[in-house]
Amino acid sequence: MRAPTAAELLNVWENGLRQGPIDRALGLLEAVYPEQSAETLAGLSIGERDARLLQVRQVLFGPRITSTMLCPRCSERLEWESEVAELCVNGGKTSTTELCVEAEAYRLRFRLPNSRDLAALSVGTDRSSDSRTQLLGRCLLEASTSEGEPLRIEQLPETALQAMVREMDCADPQSNLQVSLTCPACGHCWEGLFDIVSFLWAEINHWAERTLRTVHLLARAYGWREADILAMSPTRRQIYLEMASQ
Template sequence: MEHALPPLARLEAREQGAHLHPVDRALILLRLAERAMPETSATEALPLLPLAERDRRLLIHRRATFGDRMPCLAECPSCGATQEFELSAAEILTGLDEPRPEEILETDGWLVRVRALRSADLAAAAREKTPERAAAVLVAQAIAEARGPDGETSNRLPDHVWPLIEARVAEREAAAEISLGLACPACGAGWTAGFDIGAHFWTEVEADARRLLSEVAALAERFGWSEEALLTMPASRRRAYLELARVT
């Protein structure tokens, strides 16, 4: 089920996430979109959603809020030219894979159970000071359980086992990412870029919240109406009153 972010929720999102990490901002958008959904019983579980499921829900709510077409910008890594293009939320949703189930990897007598990464794992990695440490944290977070040759659970893998687990986690997560094949119209270079729906949705919500604040301020000054009355008003009527305020 899809839920659009109503105007008041867009302002809430901007206020709550202004100084937060992008991982937290994506969860704020998801929580605000789903808080009125009857099937959502525990919003505090959202950080534990597989990233593929989180992104799927964000795409659905973004489409409900702003429509299917998503205007995008990308900078060519070869010549630096800015490219403008549009994506379809529906098309991306069609191509998304289901979250990968847990799997067990076996090597040198070790059995390692690997799960999909979650927002909580990204938050833990974001606290590290180097990319190498952040990558290591993500791999460690993805290990649900490890048993040594003696059958006992262990919290520490031997050095020779670690590269296999690291490569498999990277492979699993790459399959869940949204990747775009782009070509530069200026120089002809081609490249692959990732698409972060959380960051994209946040940018649109932040810009729309600024527009809403400007409209509310203008109409409140002109007609004396409250913020709540203006934000619950249909957007088309609010724009009509705004045009009236500008010409009178």
């Protein structure tokens, strides 16, 4: 992974304005993993994608994360902090590509969901089944009865679908990152979902607006080109900005 330049990150941001969260995440990964094809990155399991995004976050904005969540019981907004390292729960290992579940009545072989699967769901026109069944159907490689008779996703009992989901969560824990929270107002304890994609996008959005404002002020004060201002370190930009406002 390589750190993007300010100009590259602004390009990712500008493209991301027209995209949904799945493509924003992939656009960012493509910028920092130029040696890997878009196809490869879209094929990463969701947990692996999110583990990489946490590393990108650390490189861009540092290891400390501060976020807010609403208490589900009293709606109090509470702030929580964490280190990026504490949020990396897969231990840096590559997720298994193939999983199996065997029970008395069926045998399943499947893979972990990736960005392509999520994208297919978000544009899916098939209203005949719910999105969970569609996702599991895409990931199912083979299903059969214990006698070896093939089964389709629609023929699987609910217990089999639940077993698939459990196995996926277990094999790719980063895809469903929960943080333990306690509300200071009412004492309620719960596990909140931390979505690195929307969190990081909000930070990049904030950074981009600040950076463009700085470019605007410096260009107006000194007549410099955007590319030259972006090529400067943030420290120099800040110093010039302070001098220009004196």
